[in-house]
Amino acid sequence: MSMLRTVNLKKYFKIGKNRFLHAVDGVNVEIDAGSTLGVVGESGCGKSTMGRLVMGLLPATSGEIFYDGVDILRCTKAELAERRRKMQIIFQDPYSSLNPRMSVFELISEPLVMNRACANKKEQLARVIELMEIVGLAGRFINSYPHEMDGGRRQRIGVARAIALRPEFIVCDEPVSALDVSIQAQILNLLMDMQDEMKLTYMFITHDLSVVKHISDEIMVMYLGQCVERARSKELFKNPLHPYTQALLSAIPQPVLGKLRHDKLLRGEVTDPIDPEPGCRFAKRCNVMKPECIEHDIALQDVGSGHFVACVLCGG
Amino acid sequence: MARYVFKRVLMLVPMLLIVIFIVSFIMNLTPSDPGTLILGERATKDAIQELNDRLGYNDPFFIRYVRYVSRALRGDLGNSWKNGAPVIQEIVRRFPATLTLAVGAIVIGLTIGMTLGILSAVKQYSALDVAGTAFAMALASFPGFWIGMMLIILFALKLRWLPSFGVGSMKHYILPWFTTSCSFGASMLRMTRTSMLESIRMDYIRTARAKGQTEKLVILRHALRNALLPVVTILGMSFGGLLGGTVTIETVFSIPGVGSLVIEAIRMKDVPVVVGATVTLATCFTLLMLVVDILYAFIDPRIRARYIRH
Amino acid sequence: MGTATMADIDLKKIDLKKKLKKKGHSQEIWRRFKKNRTAMVGMFIFVFILLVMIFADAIVSYDTAVTQKISNRFIPPGSAGHLFGTDNFGRDILARIVHGSRNSLLMGIGAVVIGIVIGGLLGSIAGFYGGGIDSFIVRTMDTVMCIPLMLLVLSIVAALGASLVNVLIAMMIANVPHYIRIVRAAVLSVAGQDYIEAARACGTPNFLIILKHVIPNAIGPIIVQATMAVGTMIIHAAGISFLGMGIQPPTPEWGAMLNEAKNYMVDYPYTVIFPGLSIGLTALSLNLMGDGLRDALDPKLRD
């Protein structure tokens, strides 16, 4: 059974008189317990908004979010608080997501204290030390402040905060984008180990396809607030069907000698989805656009074995 | 753009209503009435009462407020309780001195303050920078009216180079100008320096240097223009402030400006003059801030684009 | 994973260290502040002035400052017993400056502290919640700020009557918009930070977010502005007294001293020099401290 499911989730930001930015526009996701859904896309595709909607940090414009079968947008406050403990988030920037005035102890304690997770100070301290050990932070840092630490260690604090309440589900919002490659690998390994040990479910948001391939079971590709393709990780990389996914894949330079391929180069750039017209949002940049692409919205279709695509070229 | 300006001018109306309300309300609390002021202390209570009734002073505050506003909208700020002269006329008579003082001080402060500010920023940590900022801070710390007194003692009384008070000729204005420009020039220097230091660190300065641009043009063409926004803000606010805020300096140099008019009126409890002059000054201030906002648009195309969109 | 016993052992070690812990940030700021020579000079001057104010009665009796003795008129500075000379009523200028410090500092500090509390409350509400409340507060304050400050203060004093407390109230009311603006800007710069969202994500309620995250991070620039504002307020208070609308003679106050002395400055310039120097030095020391504090709080601004 799926742990998290969204139905037609929408988030519109009002940006002027009767002008709306369709940041997330009717996205359906489904994440099985213990698995990782990778959400990829370029800046402005709504992937971070997606994470915040799921976490309840932003109110959704419409749609439903089911967590363990319960619609968390419509349940009681007490129920909501209960669910919230099971859902946590790791932020992108370890520099700005930690309060510079708080020590490591205070930072990791915050979720414990706020949710009265520990009976007394002693238990709290023991739990903080335990958490630090899990995320690989040496005990001597307990009284340090974020500015005294490097990016990798700071991100470990962020991870410790996220797992403090023993959550089941974690939104990872670009957790390694701000880190150097050697440190990035350390954090990715940590996240994967934790998933194995604690049976965590991840929603992993990133712009980096190599990272998402490495960590995800299933991948959703977003473009201008919509999901254009969704498939098992292996399947997506072996058989990308949507022209955008194909372009994205061919645009990533691999560390092997050779030249970048000119033929799959995308034209133009991403625009803002402000009151978009009907039709495929990718149509304007698509190399294989057909007239029907801009006639009506293209729905996500199952093309077999859990591979979904929103493209007229791969209709069922 | 024109629409933006029009909208801003329209917004002046509610703003002035509030200003009139605040000032009238405060003045309403002062123990004063027109009857006593016009007829003098020795007049009979009845006569005073009768005059107050006739002038509508005994009506509730709100009614008097509405009446005042409706007259003010027609350009009538009432008459002075003290000498019966129209308030507008009083203000017009006093305004030139204030304006001369303010404009002169602005020119001096702007030239010296900005030049030193730019130099300090370009040569950060140099002797000039340290001395300049220290001097600016000292100037800003001493009360203007006291600096004025010191200048009088030195230049008027000891050296006898300049007249010490009055407004007979432009020469009379030299000491007041320098006195007034002290704190303004100091804040100008500090703001220019801070703003320049910030813009000098921007990436586009590096781009300009990498192009091979000369240092002089890097500073003037790239750094300075980008550093102007906060400087213009301070300029506008200070100018507006100087129109009404030089009361103490006007007192020291016996300059018959609008500030002095208000202070005299406050002393005499001459309510219409206080309200009228304050409202006029507030209007000037707001208009100046509008000019600042329009200047923004000239300096920064991003702001221009925002104005046009609205 | 750590066992309970292991944590127990660590507990003692860390409890010891915890006593040292809290200092972290303020210690760091103090370390940087200490390195700034001009700021330290400012602090020493200010501490000196504070001490003078506190021990004024021990230094010279209040009577010396207010008792008129015409036979002692205009004794020049440097004379025995009258280091700064005497004024037109034969009162010792030094004594008047020493006792005047109370009124001047009291007005300056009082107006700022009360103003910051009120302005801080409204400013943080505006900055943190935004939306309608924010634009209402900002609009209103912008309007009030159009009225020339000095004239607003003077008319409030005229309405309330000239006295120390009333001048203080007038300055406070007139400056609240200014403080709101400062606090709002500081709060806004913090409210947009990711750690506010991070705190929300781990279930911290709004009032605790303000208390634990917003205030500690926004307080720095506010303290800097407040320090400098005290200096400005002292100058303003002196100006009001100078115009004869503040503290009334014979109460010693620096601005009032200047008001009394201005008629004699032609022949006895020292009667205006010393009170003015006191005002300037106090304001300067506060400005130096504020400046140093700003650099210490935000080392990025340097270099």
Add this chain to the structure above:
Amino acid sequence: MLKKTLDKNTVPVLDVRNLEAVYQMDEGVVRAVNDVSFTIAEGETMGLVGETGAGKTTTAFSILRLLPERTGRIPRGEIFYKGENLLKKTPDEMRIIRGSCISMIFQDPMTALNPILTVGDQILESLEIHNIENKTKKELESRVDELMTLVGISPARKNEYPHQFSGGMKQRIVIAIALACEPLLLIADEPTTALDVTIQAQVLVLMEELKGRLGTSMIMISHDLGVVAKTCDSVAIMYAGEIVEYGTAKDIFEGKVHHPYTLGLFQAIPRLDEDTLRLRPINGLMPDPSDLPSGCKFHPRCVDCMDECRDGKPYPYNQNGHRILCNLLQREKRV
């Protein structure tokens, strides 16, 4: 003019020898670049790879002599541009070289352009500064149109301001500015890091094309091995201010022997073209540049660290120009 008088075949465009650069900070001396040497031939692209704080950008700024005046210093080394030592030039001579002979593209196109000047003016500025042939304003203007067309932006947009362009477009304008005077050497400091992948691909292809057309040499500074693999002829891997490995792209990407740090970098990145179950991160952290370890700078993090690595400079390995700064290879050779 400098670039026309010299024989272009024998002298490399850039020859950096034993370059050192330091920053004098309050906390002490930060040794950002230590004993760096490399050469770039005409038309060659060299990749300069390393993580944050490796000294890549400092190297670039040293070449242009744009280190911060107050803190930055070059205590040792030589930088020959077409045989002439740039460190011996007067500031004014150096200024003429900047933009005309050597130019630079910066990492963040959002901030690299002056927000209050039109993009046309900013390109024109480059041309005006180095207008040695005294061309008329009109000729220069038409050159601006030409440059904008070259980077794929309609010249009709030259009176627009930077905020009216998207990130990729801005970077194209930055490129136009850099190439305005057809420099012989272009230093690109992470030119695509701030861009999305699809835009990165566009910009890289454009740079490749222009470089080919103008015959420009290039230093491509990047942390991304993928970008370097697709664009560079030779590669220098930097770590803690030193070039730990230097060779042709073939040496680095397909060669058999490597510096342990290079190996570590390759193993730490997840790959699209192969399945890795577990990444192998490099242990530990980048050293503090104001307190570098003794001996080999990498030894505290190195899995193959030997006693001799802890003190003394590692013995360089060199085979046909493939240089590796590591004792390990020397030993293997000896054994």
